[in-house]
Amino acid sequence: xxxYNEPVYLISIVAKILNIHPxxxxxxxxENLIEPxxxxxxxxxxxxxxxxxIKMILRLTRDLGVNLAGVDIILRLKDHIEVLEQxxxxxxxxxxxxxxxGGVPSNKTLVTKKSIYELVIFEGR
Numbered sequence: 001x002x003x004y005n006e007p008v009y010l011i012s013i014v015a016k017i018l019n020i021h022p023x024x025x026x027x028x029x030x031e032n033l034i035e036p037x038x039x040x041x042x043x044x045x046x047x048x049x050x051x052x053x054i055k056m057i058l059r060l061t062r063d064l065g066v067n068l069a070g071v072d073i074i075l076r077l078k079d080h081i082e083v084l085e086q087x088x089x090x091x092x093x094x095x096x097x098x099x100x101x102g103g104v105p106s107n108k109t110l111v112t113k114k115s116i117y118e119l120v121i122f123e124g125r
Contacts, residue, residue, distance in 0.1 A: 007037035007045035014046045018054060025054070031068050033057055033075060 002008050015022045028034045029044075034053055036044040046054075053075070060066040060074060 002048065005047050005049050007047045007050070009046040009051065011036075011044045011046070014051060014054070017051065018058065020054075020058070028054065028057060028068075031072065033068065033072060 009017075011022045011025055015025060025034070025036075025044075029036065034046075034050055034057075036046045036050055039045055056075070057071055060071050061068070066074065
C-alpha cells in the first residue's frame with residue numbers, strides 16, 4: 001500500500017484510471033492545476049492525492065461546466081481554506097493545552113486588552 005502523497009502512477013496509468021487522454025493531464029499541468037512529481041528521468045509520477053485533485057477538476061469541468069480559469073480559482077480557494085482550517089486546529093489544540101496546563105507556554109506572550117470604546121456605524125440615506 002502506498003502513502004497518499006507518494007508519487008507512484010505513470011501518466012498512462014492515471015489516464016486509464018480516469019478514462020481521459022494523457023494530453024488532458026499535460027494541459028492541466030500547463031495550467032498549473034496539478035503538479036506531478038518527476039522521476040530522475042523526468043517521467044511524470046502521480047500520487048493518489050494528484051488523482052483525487054484531477055477527479056475534482058473533472059467534476060468541476062464536466063458536471064458543473066466550470067472553465068479552467070474558474071477551476072484554478074476554486075482550487076486555490078480550497079487549498080487556502082485547508083491551510084486556514086489547519087491553523088484553527090493548531091490554535092485550538094494549543095489553547096486546550098494552555099487551559100490544561102494553566103499557563104502560557106514560555107515561547108508565547110499573553111496580551112489581554114479591554115476597550116471601553118464601541119464602534120457604531122450609521123448609514124446615510
